[in-house]
Amino acid sequence: xxxxxxxxxxxxxxxxxxxxxxxxxxxxxxxxxxxxxxxxxxxxxxxxxxxxxxxxxxxxxxxxxxxxxxxxxxxxxxxxxxxxxxxxxxxxxxxxxxxxxxxxxxxxxx
Amino acid sequence: xxxxxxxxxxxxxxxxxxxxxxxxxxxxxxxxxxxxxxxxxxxxxxxxxxxxxxxxxxxxxxxxxxxxxxxxxxxxxxxxxxxxxxxxxxxxxxxxxxxxxxxxxxxxxxxxxxxxxxxxxx
Numbered sequence: 050x051x052x053x054x055x056x057x058x059x060x061x062x063x064x065x066x067x068x069x070x071x072x073x074x075x076x077x078x079x080x081x082x083x084x085x086x087x088x089x090x091x092x093x094x095x096x097x098x099x100x101x102x103x104x105x106x107x108x109x110x111x112x113x114x115x116x117x118x119x120x121x122x123x124x125x126x127x128x129x130x131x132x133x134x135x136x137x138x139x140x141x142x143x144x145x146x147x148x149x150x151x152x153x154x155x156x157x158x159x
Numbered sequence: 160x161x162x163x164x165x166x167x168x169x170x171x172x173x174x175x176x177x178x179x180x181x182x183x184x185x186x187x188x189x190x191x192x193x194x195x196x197x198x199x200x201x202x203x204x205x206x207x208x209x210x211x212x213x214x215x216x217x218x219x220x221x222x223x224x225x226x227x228x229x230x231x232x233x234x235x236x237x238x239x240x241x242x243x244x245x246x247x248x249x250x251x252x253x254x255x256x257x258x259x260x261x262x263x264x265x266x267x268x269x270x271x272x273x274x275x276x277x278x279x280x281x
Contacts, residue, residue, distance in 0.1 A: 050221075082267035084204070091254060091271035092196075092204065103269060135204050139265045146264065147220055148194070148206035 051140035053151035060157040067123040069154045071136035074117070079138045081119045083112060086153075087132045095134075096121060123156070131158045161185035161270050163255050168275030171245055179275060181238040181255035186270075189213070189233035192258030194268055195240050197251035197277075207253070208240065209263030218263055223249075245279045252276050 054072040061067040071081060081099050084092040094103050096112035099119065109124045123130055136151040167179040181193065195207040208219045208229040217229055228241040238255055253275055256268035 080265060084268075086204075091273050092256075092268075093271070094267050094269045097259065097267035097269075133203075137204075137267070141264070145221055147218060148209070150204040150206065153203040 051138070051142060051149050053136055053138065053149055055134075055136060055151040055154045057152070058155045058157065060159055061126050062159045063126055063128060065126055067126050067130070067156055069121045069123075069134050069156065071119040071121070071151050072117055073119075073138065076119055076138065077114055077116050079140075081112070081114055082137045083121045084135045084137065085130075085132045086135065092135065126158055128158050131156055161257075163257060163270055163272035165253060165255055165272045165275035168253065168277045170278045170280065172281050173246060173279055175245055176241070176243045177245060177277060179240040179242065179253055179277070181272060183236045183238070183257070186257070188236040190261060192261055192263035192266070193231060193238045194256045194258060194263060195229065195238075196254045196256050196268070196271075197249075198254070198274070199248075199251040205251075209258070210238070211263050212261035216263060242277070245277075247279050250277060250279050
C-alpha cells in the first residue's frame with residue numbers, strides 16, 4: 050500500500066516560516082491535499098491540489114510539489130497555527146484504490 | 160451554514176453491529192461525494208469509505224471491506240455507515256466529510272463534521 054511520510058514534529062518561533070514535508074513514491078505525479086487539525090476540533094482543508102488555497106484560508110499557507118517531496122509552508126507563523134497537519138493523496142496505483150493520509154506533523158509554536 | 164452532524168456512536172461489544180448517521184445542511188447534498196474518516200484516540204486520520212454523489216460509486220479501506228457498508232439518502236440529505244463484526248481496532252472518532260465534487264476519488268474533503276465516537280469493548 051502507498052505510504053506518505055511526514056516528520057512527527059516541527060517547531061518554529063512566532064513570525065518565522067514553518068515547512069512541513071510529505072514524502073511518497075512518485076508523489077510528484079499526484080495531487081496532494083493538506084489539512085489542519087487543532088486539538089478537539091475537526092480537520093480543516095488548508096491546501097488542495099498541491100497549491101490551491103480554499104476560500105477563507107490565509108495567504109500565509111501555501112503548498113508546493115516537486116519530485117518526491119511535497120511541502121506545506123506557513124509564513125509568519127502565529128500561535129493560532131499550532132496544530133497537527135496531515136497530507137493526503139488518492140492512490141490508484143494498486144488494485145484497491147483508496148485515500149491515504151500521512152501520519153501527521155505536530156506544529157509547535159515556540 | 161454548511162454543516163455535517165454525525166450521530167449513532169456509542170459503546171458496543173466486539174462482534175456486534177452499529178449504524179452511524181451523518182446529517183447535512185447548508186449545501187446541495189446530492190451534488191457532492193461524502194466520506195467517512197476515522198481517528199483512533201491519539202492517532203492520525205484514516206479514510207474508511209467514500210460514496211459518489213448519486214451513490215453509484217463506492218469505495219472502502221481494506222481494513223473495513225466486507226464488514227462496513229456505506230449508503231446515502233439524498234432526499235433526507237443523510238449519509239450512513241453500517242458497521243458489522245466490529246473489532247477493538249475499530250474504536251475511533253468517526254467523521255463524515257464532504258468532497259469538493261461529485262466523485263469520491265481525487266478531490267479533497269472541504270467540510271468535516273465533529274465526529275461521533277465508537278468504542279468497541281467487552
